[in-house]
Amino acid sequence: MRKILLKVQFLGTNYCGWQYQEGLPTIQGELERAIFETTGEHVSCASSGRTDAGVHAIAMPVVFETNTRIISGNIYKAINAYLPTDIRVLSSMEVEGDFHPRFDCVGKTYAYHFYVSNIPLPYLSSTQAYIVPPFNFELARSVLPHFRGKHDWVGFASAKIEVSSTIRTIKRISLSRAGENQYCLRVSGDGFLYNMVRIIAGTIIEVGQGKINSADIPAIIASKDRSRAGKTAPAVGLVLESVDY
Amino acid sequence: MRKILLKVQFLGTNYCGWQYQEGLPTIQGELERAIFETTGEHVSCASSGRTDAGVHAIAMPVVFETNTRIISGNIYKAINAYLPTDIRVLSSMEVEGDFHPRFDCVGKTYAYHFYVSNIPLPYLSSTQAYIVPPFNFELARSVLPHFRGKHDWVGFASAKIEVSSTIRTIKRISLSRAGENQYCLRVSGDGFLYNMVRIIAGTIIEVGQGKINSADIPAIIASKDRSRAGKTAPAVGLVLESVDY
Structure with missing residues (x-):
C-alpha cells in the first residue's frame, strides 16, 4: 500500500x-x-x-x-x-506510511474575505462575506496585536468542540485592503478550534463597525466567555489557504 | 409616466x-x-x-x-x-424622459480578469478566466499602446455584428497584476463592438503566451481580418464595470 x-x-x-x-x-x-x-x-x-x-x-x-x-x-x-x-x-x-495530515500539522493559515456595502453585491458574493457599514479599517486593525500569541481560546470556539486543550498560538494576524471597500483578514496559527477563525473575524469586524469597543478586546479574550466575543462571521468569507508540516 | x-x-x-x-x-x-x-x-x-x-x-x-x-x-x-x-x-x-442608456452613453469601462495555472482553480473560477502557462506579463503589457486610439475594429468583432460603423476609440487600456498569477485587463472606450473586449483580451493573452508575436500586433489591427486576431476569451472573465453619460 x-x-x-x-x-x-x-x-x-x-x-x-x-x-x-x-x-x-x-x-x-x-x-x-x-x-x-x-x-x-x-x-x-x-x-x-x-x-x-x-x-x-x-x-x-x-x-x-x-x-x-x-x-x-x-x-x-x-x-x-x-x-x-x-x-x-x-x-x-x-x-511516509505514518504521515497524518491532521496530527502532523504544525501550522495553518486561513484568510477571511469581506466587503462593506449597504446591499449584498452579487459579483463579490462567491467568496466574500457581506458587512454593513460603517466599518473603520484602522480601528479594526488596531486590535490585532491582542490576538497574537498563546491564549486559551475557549471563548472563541463553538460550544460543539470536543478537544483536550483549548490553548492555541496565533503566530501572525493581519488585516489588509483588497479592493474598494474590500478587506482580507489573514490568520496563521498552530491550530484553530471549531469556528475560531470565524469568531475572531466576527469580533474584529464588530470592532470596525463600532459594535464592540476596541479597548474591551483584551478583557474579552481573557474572559473565556463566548457570549462576550463577536458573532460567528459567515462561512462564505473563509478560506483555508495553507497547512504546514 | x-x-x-x-x-x-x-x-x-x-x-x-x-x-x-x-x-x-x-x-x-x-x-x-x-x-x-x-x-x-x-x-x-x-x-x-x-x-x-x-x-x-x-x-x-x-x-x-x-x-x-x-x-x-x-x-x-x-x-x-x-x-x-x-x-x-x-x-x-x-x-429625463428622453434619456436612453444606450444612445446617450459616451463611454464604457470593462475589466477582463484571468489567472494562469496548469489546472483550473475552483476558488477563482466564478469571475476569472483560466489561462494555461507560460504567460509573460511584461510582453503582454508591451502591446497595449497599439490598442489605444481610434481604429476600425471590424477584425476584433464577432461576425454577428450589425452596426453602421465599426470605428471605435479606446481611451484607456491597462494590464495589472491582481494577485499571485492573477491579472486584470481594463479597457475604456467610447463603445465596443460585439465580442470586441473578449477578442482584444484573447489577443493580448496570446501575446503573453507567445502564440502571437508582439511585433505583429499593429499589422493585425490594421488588417481588419478577424482570423488574424486572437481567440475570443471566455465570458467568465468579463465584467462591465461602468458606463458614462
Whole structure:
C-alpha cells in the first residue's frame, strides 16, 4: 500500500463541508467517490481538519492509501476526471506510511474575505462575506496585536468542540485592503478550534463597525466567555489557504 | 409616466446574457418580472447594451417607465425583494424622459480578469478566466499602446455584428497584476463592438503566451481580418464595470 498526499482546492458554496454525510454533497464524499472511479478501491480520506459548510480551500492536504499502479505524481490528474469542477486536486505525491495530515500539522493559515456595502453585491458574493457599514479599517486593525500569541481560546470556539486543550498560538494576524471597500483578514496559527477563525473575524469586524469597543478586546479574550466575543462571521468569507508540516 | 434609471449588478454565471429570451434565464427577463411583481406593470427594460451569456456587471444602467407611486430613490429596494440573489439593483433615480442608456452613453469601462495555472482553480473560477502557462506579463503589457486610439475594429468583432460603423476609440487600456498569477485587463472606450473586449483580451493573452508575436500586433489591427486576431476569451472573465453619460 502506498500513502498518497493530495492538495485539494474547492469552492465550498455547494457543499455541506468536508466530512462525509450520507446523502449530502461533501468534499470527502466527492473525493472518495472519484478515487473509487479512478482506482476501484473504497478508500477513506483523511484531511488536515474539517471545514464547515460553505467554507473554501486553496490547498487542503488529504491522504488515502492505495494499491493502484498509477504513478503517484499523476494520480491527481486521473481523480480530477471524476470530480465536479468546483473541486480540483492540484497535486499528488507519495508520503511516509505514518504521515497524518491532521496530527502532523504544525501550522495553518486561513484568510477571511469581506466587503462593506449597504446591499449584498452579487459579483463579490462567491467568496466574500457581506458587512454593513460603517466599518473603520484602522480601528479594526488596531486590535490585532491582542490576538497574537498563546491564549486559551475557549471563548472563541463553538460550544460543539470536543478537544483536550483549548490553548492555541496565533503566530501572525493581519488585516489588509483588497479592493474598494474590500478587506482580507489573514490568520496563521498552530491550530484553530471549531469556528475560531470565524469568531475572531466576527469580533474584529464588530470592532470596525463600532459594535464592540476596541479597548474591551483584551478583557474579552481573557474572559473565556463566548457570549462576550463577536458573532460567528459567515462561512462564505473563509478560506483555508495553507497547512504546514 | 416617470422614467427610472437603475444601476444593476449581477453575476452572469447562471444567465443566458442580458437580452430576454422566452423560457431562458436572462437578466432582462428577471428584472422585468421583478418590476411586474413590484409595480403590477408589464414594462420593457432598456440597458446600455447587451451582455453575453456568463458575462458579469458591476453597475449596468437600465431604464424603464412606470406609473408606480413608490419614491424613485426607493424603487430599487422594492425590486430587490423579487430578484434572485445573483442580481441586485444598487440604486434607482428618476431621469429625463428622453434619456436612453444606450444612445446617450459616451463611454464604457470593462475589466477582463484571468489567472494562469496548469489546472483550473475552483476558488477563482466564478469571475476569472483560466489561462494555461507560460504567460509573460511584461510582453503582454508591451502591446497595449497599439490598442489605444481610434481604429476600425471590424477584425476584433464577432461576425454577428450589425452596426453602421465599426470605428471605435479606446481611451484607456491597462494590464495589472491582481494577485499571485492573477491579472486584470481594463479597457475604456467610447463603445465596443460585439465580442470586441473578449477578442482584444484573447489577443493580448496570446501575446503573453507567445502564440502571437508582439511585433505583429499593429499589422493585425490594421488588417481588419478577424482570423488574424486572437481567440475570443471566455465570458467568465468579463465584467462591465461602468458606463458614462
